[in-house]
Amino acid sequence: MRVLIPGIAGGIARKLALRLKLAGHDVAGVDIRPWENAREAGIEVFRGDVRKRVAEDVFRRWRPEAVVHMATVTAFTVPGAERGRINLDGTKAVFDHCATHGVKQLLFVGRHTFYGAAPDSPLYHSEDEPPRALEAIPELADLVAADLYAATALWRLPEVTTGVLRLPYTLGAPGTGTLASFLKGRRVPLVLGYDPLFHVMQEEDVVTALQLALEKKVRGIFNIAGPAPIPLSVIVRETGRMGIPLPSRVLSFLLGRAGFPRLSVGALDHLRYPIVVDNRRFLEATGFEFQHSVADTLRLYREAAPVPVSGGWL
Amino acid sequence: MALSDGLEARVDRLELPFNEYGVDPYGISKKHVRDALRLFTLIYRYYFRVRCHGIHHIPARGRGMLVGNHSGGVAVDGAMVLTSTMLEMDPPRLSQGMVERFLHKFPVSSLWASRTGQFTGLPEHAKRLLEDDRLLMIFPEGARGTAKLYPDRYSLVDFGTGFVRLALQTRSPIIPFAFLGGGSAIPTVFNAYTLGKLLGVPYIPLTPYLLPLPLPVQLEIHYGEPLVFHGTGDEDDHVIEGYVAKVKERIAGLIELGRAGRQHRGLARKLLP
Numbered sequence: 032m033r034v035l036i037p038g039i040a041g042g043i044a045r046k047l048a049l050r051l052k053l054a055g056h057d058v059a060g061v062d063i064r065p066w067e068n069a070r071e072a073g074i075e076v077f078r079g080d081v082r083k084r085v086a087e088d089v090f091r092r093w094r095p096e097a098v099v100h101m102a103t104v105t106a107f108t109v110p111g112a113e114r115g116r117i118n119l120d121g122t123k124a125v126f127d128h129c130a131t132h133g134v135k136q137l138l139f140v141g142r143h144t145f146y147g148a149a150p151d152s153p154l155y156h157s158e159d160e161p162p163r164a165l166e167a168i169p170e171l172a173d174l175v176a177a178d179l180y181a182a183t184a185l186w187r188l189p190e191v192t193t194g195v196l197r198l199p200y201t202l203g204a205p206g207t208g209t210l211a212s213f214l215k216g217r218r219v220p221l222v223l224g225y226d227p228l229f230h231v232m233q234e235e236d237v238v239t240a241l242q243l244a245l246e247k248k249v250r251g252i253f254n255i256a257g258p259a260p261i262p263l264s265v266i267v268r269e270t271g272r273m274g275i276p277l278p279s280r281v282l283s284f285l286l287g288r289a290g291f292p293r294l295s296v297g298a299l300d301h302l303r304y305p306i307v308v309d310n311r312r313f314l315e316a317t318g319f320e321f322q323h324s325v326a327d328t329l330r331l332y333r334e335a336a337p338v339p340v341s342g343g344w345l
Numbered sequence: 346m347a348l349s350d351g352l353e354a355r356v357d358r359l360e361l362p363f364n365e366y367g368v369d370p371y372g373i374s375k376k377h378v379r380d381a382l383r384l385f386t387l388i389y390r391y392y393f394r395v396r397c398h399g400i401h402h403i404p405a406r407g408r409g410m411l412v413g414n415h416s417g418g419v420a421v422d423g424a425m426v427l428t429s430t431m432l433e434m435d436p437p438r439l440s441q442g443m444v445e446r447f448l449h450k451f452p453v454s455s456l457w458a459s460r461t462g463q464f465t466g467l468p469e470h471a472k473r474l475l476e477d478d479r480l481l482m483i484f485p486e487g488a489r490g491t492a493k494l495y496p497d498r499y500s501l502v503d504f505g506t507g508f509v510r511l512a513l514q515t516r517s518p519i520i521p522f523a524f525l526g527g528g529s530a531i532p533t534v535f536n537a538y539t540l541g542k543l544l545g546v547p548y549i550p551l552t553p554y555l556l557p558l559p560l561p562v563q564l565e566i567h568y569g570e571p572l573v574f575h576g577t578g579d580e581d582d583h584v585i586e587g588y589v590a591k592v593k594e595r596i597a598g599l600i601e602l603g604r605a606g607r608q609h610r611g612l613a614r615k616l617l618p
Contacts, residue, residue, distance in 0.1 A: 150449040153469035154371060224452020228372040228459070259362075259370035262460075269366075279452070303455070305372070326365050 035095035038102030040064035042207030090128040097136040106170035115173035139181035148304040167297030194249040203234030204335035223276040228305035232257035233323035243317040254308035257321035269329040377460035399568035415490025417527025418550025440482040475515040498528020514578035518571035523599035526564035
């Protein structure tokens with residue numbers, strides 16, 4: 032199968048590309064970021080923005096049969112309005128190109144933060160639930176909108192087998208993404224009096240799940256998860272970090288200061304309340320089985336990203 | 346054997362799928378359950394001197410719904426029911442309450458409620474837990490039940506009907522129970538709703554000595570025979586209301602049975618004015 036991966040230079044996307052290549056697929060990608068060694072692995076990377084002409088040219092000339100859309104970003108990596116443009120306009124462009132150029136299968140790789148963190152929402156979120164608590168954390172609005180937009184392809188583009196996948200927090204060795212960024216320092220801020228459950232998945236398991244979704248040609252919306260969730264304090268402790276519980280108001284004040292990310296106060300809800308997903312639908316559709324326990328995942332991360340010995344407060 | 350050693354063994358014998366960190370898929374933590382049980386056991390045995398009857402009616406394994414009356418202005422009843430299933434059952438079972446929404450909003454209470462398996466009273470939670478063969482604890486009177494004033498302490502206010510539909514959908518037995526003495530332990534004379542609203546809770550119960558601190562009144566829990574209803578949960582309201590009335594009637598009967606026993610033992614005159 033000819034698989035195109037927009038956003039191929041990202042950590043998980045690279046691993047997926049290599050795994051698919053190893054499994055005998057033809058793999059190419061589009062990204063504004065470089066991936067120097069891709070050609071050596073037999074993977075072609077077209078440099079450019081998915082919203083620009085260069086991306087459409089790739090669809091026209093390379094003729095992918097399947098697309099795994101991973102060119103979305105979070106508030107941790109791209110701040111401001113540009114993030115919204117990448118997530119929404121980029122997603123629209125990818126879906127339009129798929130429809131125009133006869134792509135048979137499309138996977139949109141979203142995030143479980145779609146469901147929002149709120150004290151009165153169900154602990155386990157099924158795919159049938161709406162997004163919640165968006166008013167508290169506007170930084171997530173464009174990702175949620177992109178996810179909802181992707182889901183419209185299920186009825187707008189019936190000729191394209193579309194799967195909308197919602198991934199939990201991931202950790203690799205050393206790993207990329209929101210949780211790895213959060214754990215990068217010696218000390219990790221926590222909200223005093225709270226210890227939410229976190230769903231964590233090892234990156235190799237994520238890649239396996241994405242490969243299965245592709246090869247089983249899943250259609251619909253699916254939560255993806257590995258081992259059962261664990262409290263954030265366990266993640267912090269087992270990765271060798273020191274949790275620093277701070278009162279909510281102190282932490283709100285520190286956002287955007289002293290090395291803390293510039294996020295809305297509502298983002299702290301993700302350190303108060305759990306976002307845990309029910310993945311039974313995906314298990315039934317694909318037979319997925321995770322290989323890495325939580326202990327394995329945290330140990331691998333700790334070994335690959337040891338605690339920094341010096342530096343700032345965090 | 347020291348009290349704490351026995352409690353630790355009881356928590357170890359819980360038939361829940363704890364992982365290598367002592368946490369189950371719902372976030373219930375052995376450590377937190379153990380710590381909470383240490384405190385609750387002291388209160389259960391030495392402060393309230395709880396008498397528990399009919400514990401054999403609770404199934405040792407498999408799904409079940411403990412359904413009873415609220416008694417007392419704060420959740421003393423829930424804490425003591427939880428302690429009774431941990432201390433009096435063999436093997437012990439953790440009863441998981443469906444709690445008021447505000448409990449998960451606040452620091453500390455959110456953490457302890459989550460780690461001991463006490464989740465917000467949502468149908469999604471109840472259904473999932475029952476399908477996982479857990480033991481649910483439900484007070485169908487809701488917050489109106491804990492708001493009962495001292496003279497109404499043995500009455501029952503309106504029951505919600507959702508619990509019966511859930512029992513039918515999940516084919517779960519309902520184990521009725523009566524909780525006695527909570528209304529005397531916290532003799533509420535007035536509920537401060539406005540103050541409660543300001544603090545983010547439904548109300549603050551006020552007692553003759555102002556604060557809702559429980560008095561050392563002997564408490565009793567009477568578990569009754571399980572009730573099993575057959576159906577799909579999609580029945581008309583009047584059918585469901587009929588089942589709810591049966592549960593309510595059974596709980597009222599258990600309350601009367603308990604009160605008669607207390608009078609017989611002369612406790613009512615001494616401790617339950």
